[in-house]
Amino acid sequence: MKTFPLRVLAPERTFFDGACTSLTVPSIDGMYGLMAQHEDIVLAIVPGKLTLRDADGVEQIAAVSEGVLKMERGEALVLVDTIERPEEIDLHRAEEMAAEARAELKAKRSAQEQAIANARIARAISRIHVKHDGK
Incomplete structure (x- = not known):
């Protein structure tokens, strides 16, 4: 499966920085998914569940607060106010x-x-x- 570079950042830490095969984030209109070669987009993120699958196929989930997703030239950047793994x-x-x-x-x-x-x-x-x- 094709991958794309993804960075998921919050003020206090970098949650993820690497290659992934898919990303799903909560938006005003519902869950929004990205895969490699997705068109460029800027999207508002609302509180909810972020899910990503890394290059090894490992799924990671987290609770996110408000933020923004930018996909540009095949690279994705997620900036959120807070992000927490289930165990946190x-x-x-x-x-x-x-x-x-x-x-x-x-x-x-x-x-x-x-x-x-x-x-x-x-x-x-x-x-x-x-x-x-x-x-």
Whole structure:
């Protein structure tokens, strides 16, 4: 299977830097997949599950927050605010985060505070799903 160069970066670390055969990221319109020779694209990433298959066929998954994907001239770059492997996720903390954010939504705050709470819920839910998928 053909490969393409991929770098997946967050402010605190490089998650992946190498050749891969496929990449799937969460976007506003659903899951978006890339393979070698994909057309150039810039895409907004939303909280959810990132999946990549490296050149050896090993699948890696992670929970990602907001970010961007750029595919240009056959090379892909993913920049996200946060990224966590399943084994790095504290399930109890993620569940607490989701519950707190839901309580904030019920408090009928400003539109900005509601948007922040919705983003926290989305991130917490993606972490919970990735933790369960990674077991």
